[in-house]
Amino acid sequence: MDAGRNAGVLCHPLLAGCRFCGGVPIPGPEPTLKILAFINWILLGIGALMALLYAVVCLMMWPYPELVENAGGGFGHVVQITCLLGLFTATAALATWLLEKRHRRWWWGQILLAGVFVTVAVFAWTTR
Numbered sequence: 001m002d003a004g005r006n007a008g009v010l011c012h013p014l015l016a017g018c019r020f021c022g023g024v025p026i027p028g029p030e031p032t033l034k035i036l037a038f039i040n041w042i043l044l045g046i047g048a049l050m051a052l053l054y055a056v057v058c059l060m061m062w063p064y065p066e067l068v069e070n071a072g073g074g075f076g077h078v079v080q081i082t083c084l085l086g087l088f089t090a091t092a093a094l095a096t097w098l099l100e101k102r103h104r105r106w107w108w109g110q111i112l113l114a115g116v117f118v119t120v121a122v123f124a125w126t127t128r
Contacts, residue, residue, distance in 0.1 A: 036110070037099050043113070044092040051085035058082050077127070084123055091116040 058078055061068050065075045095109030103109075 033099065037096070040092060040096040040099055040110075040113070043117070044089065044096050047085060047089035047092050051082065051089045054078065054082040054085055081123075084120055088116050088120050 058075075061073075061075050061078060068075050091109075091113050095106075095113040098106040098109035
């Protein structure tokens, strides 16, 4: 087959007799993007775990808000943390998906993730 006609077809590099590329290895992603994808997956996992844990805490505190207030805790503050962690998790998921799909605007997701990460850090620093 004509190589020019099938230039957009991606083949697995180990296919020696491929009719499209003839077994020519296709270059993989840059090492920098692999590291960035790894960091994104780590942030997504940590964010999802923390959001889930805080959601469970909210559900346990919800029936007894007066008991929590008497104990010195703040139900409203826990809800704020849960919502902020949910936003962080959603942003990390979007940034990870854009990077994994090599979307042409993957860097917008990275900028957004960095902004939300700074927001979470400032919130944690100012409310401690």
